[in-house]
Amino acid sequence: MTHDVAGWAARAAELDAADPLAPYRDAFISSDGVVAYLDGNSLGRPLRATRDRLSGFVDGPWGDRLIRAWDEEWMAAPTELGDTVARVCLGAAPGQTVVADSTTVLLYKLVRAAVDAQPARIEIVVDTDNFPTDRFVVEGVAAERGLELSWITPEPHATVTPDQVRAAVSDRTALVLLSHVAYRSGQIADLPAITEIAHDAGALVLWDLCHSVGSVELALDEHRVDLAVGCTYKYLNGGPGAPAFAYLAGRHHDRVRQPIQGWMGAADVFAMAERYQPAAGVRQLISGTPPIVGMLPMRDMLALIDEVGMSAVRRKSVALTAFAVEIADALLAPYDVRLASPRDPSVRGSHVTLDHPDLRQVTAELWERGVIPDFRPPHGLRIGLSPLSTSFAEVAAGLSVVAELLSRPRA
Numbered sequence: 001m002t003h004d005v006a007g008w009a010a011r012a013a014e015l016d017a018a019d020p021l022a023p024y025r026d027a028f029i030s031s032d033g034v035v036a037y038l039d040g041n042s043l044g045r046p047l048r049a050t051r052d053r054l055s056g057f058v059d060g061p062w063g064d065r066l067i068r069a070w071d072e073e074w075m076a077a078p079t080e081l082g083d084t085v086a087r088v089c090l091g092a093a094p095g096q097t098v099v100a101d102s103t104t105v106l107l108y109k110l111v112r113a114a115v116d117a118q119p120a121r122i123e124i125v126v127d128t129d130n131f132p133t134d135r136f137v138v139e140g141v142a143a144e145r146g147l148e149l150s151w152i153t154p155e156p157h158a159t160v161t162p163d164q165v166r167a168a169v170s171d172r173t174a175l176v177l178l179s180h181v182a183y184r185s186g187q188i189a190d191l192p193a194i195t196e197i198a199h200d201a202g203a204l205v206l207w208d209l210c211h212s213v214g215s216v217e218l219a220l221d222e223h224r225v226d227l228a229v230g231c232t233y234k235y236l237n238g239g240p241g242a243p244a245f246a247y248l249a250g251r252h253h254d255r256v257r258q259p260i261q262g263w264m265g266a267a268d269v270f271a272m273a274e275r276y277q278p279a280a281g282v283r284q285l286i287s288g289t290p291p292i293v294g295m296l297p298m299r300d301m302l303a304l305i306d307e308v309g310m311s312a313v314r315r316k317s318v319a320l321t322a323f324a325v326e327i328a329d330a331l332l333a334p335y336d337v338r339l340a341s342p343r344d345p346s347v348r349g350s351h352v353t354l355d356h357p358d359l360r361q362v363t364a365e366l367w368e369r370g371v372i373p374d375f376r377p378p379h380g381l382r383i384g385l386s387p388l389s390t391s392f393a394e395v396a397a398g399l400s401v402v403a404e405l406l407s408r409p410r411a
């Protein structure tokens with residue numbers, strides 16, 4: 001089979017030339033020997049500005065201001081940065097978002113807070129294809145609080161539907177926990193409809209936004225989302241282990257109590273009080289000393305997204321995933337590779353998953369060739385397309401190598 005590699009490269013060059021966001025790619029640090037970075041949905045590239053921000057932090061607030069910087073800026077950082085994430089990416093008013101801890105820890109705090117607020121309700125609804133940490137956290141909370149788990153099983157290569165949620169929820173349900181963009185298929189769940197269905201049953205909803213934030217537009221306040229979490233090292237380019245964010249709708253602030261009571265989330269931090277009194281508002285979600293250094297890189301990406309606007313980011317994301325699907329249809333379908341993501345761009349996030357039994361082995365070879373997607377069992381090659389840092393040329397180059405590797409006789 002001949003692969004029209006030159007033809008796809010030429011199309012990609014045209015698309016890059018016409019892309020209004022193309023100049024922003026230079027804002028990111030390039031990596032030697034990387035032909036195509038297709039894993040921004042696991043770890044976003046660093047921005048050049050982050051280099052200066054990190055070294056400036058050592059000489060500035062840390063080295064120069066020392067402990068005084070806690071009063072001057074660091075105490076406020078979790079909620080100030082949370083408000084920025086909320087404004088730029090979440091469609092949420094200030095005062096409802098904090099940056100702290102990992103996604104897993106924030107998930108735990110919010111799941112516990114939500115179920116403890118409704119002691120008469122004895123069940124958490126969750127789906128079998130959710131990310132492991134989400135399933136593991138609710139498994140743990142259910143054991144800890146004597147709750148039941150009600151599992152929804154999505155169709156293969158799809159996410160949970162409103163009808164499935166309608167069938168699952170009842171007056172027993174305390175909480176529905178779902179991912180907005182599914183980590184395998186990249187399918188976008190119908191957040192407005194599902195949130196409303198859960199509310200009609202009197203349940204709260206917690207959305208995991210790890211694969212949405214910074215790539216898909218969100219309107220948490222408008223859709224009356226109760227709780228949400230998300231990581232910042234994917235499309236917010238916060239770096240490995242960057243702290244996550246949690247959103248807790250203002251109407252719930254006086255109703256919930258999170259379980260990890262620490263001094264930094266207390267009403268008066270330096271009162272050194274005998275008993276814990278939670279801080280007012282969303283600050284109550286904080287437990288220990290916030291990871292200030294880890295909050296630095298995401299500030300550069302948030303500034304960039306703020307400049308470009310989430311709707312332009314989403315337009316580029318759709319164009320990139322559509323191009324990947326087009327190339328996969330032309331170059332990879334002949335090898336029986338099937339698309340395991342939606343064809344309809346309106347329900348597709350910023351990654352495209354391709355399914356074939358040989359793709360685990362192919363992924364290892366791709367990495368050796370400088371083409372870097374990731375692989376999720378059983379056979380999913382995930383092509384993550386980070387809108388501001390990925391070029392159409394990278395998509396064409398990367399998928400051309402996949403086609404070349406699949407075309408070789410396999411042992």
Ligand SMILES: Cc1ncc(COP(=O)(O)O)c(C=O)c1O
Nearest residue numbers: 102103104131133183208210231
């Ligand atoms: C949907 C989802 N939830 C949670 C996580 C991760 O949680 P943590 O940031 O605690 O590692 C990921 C990715 O790692 C994810 O894709």
Ligand SMILES: Nc1c(O)cccc1C(=O)C[C@H](N)C(=O)O
Nearest residue numbers: 041042043131183184210241376
């Ligand atoms: N968080 C990750 C990590 O610490 C190491 C490697 C990968 C990751 C990821 O982000 C995985 C990703 N959330 C996924 O969707 O599979």
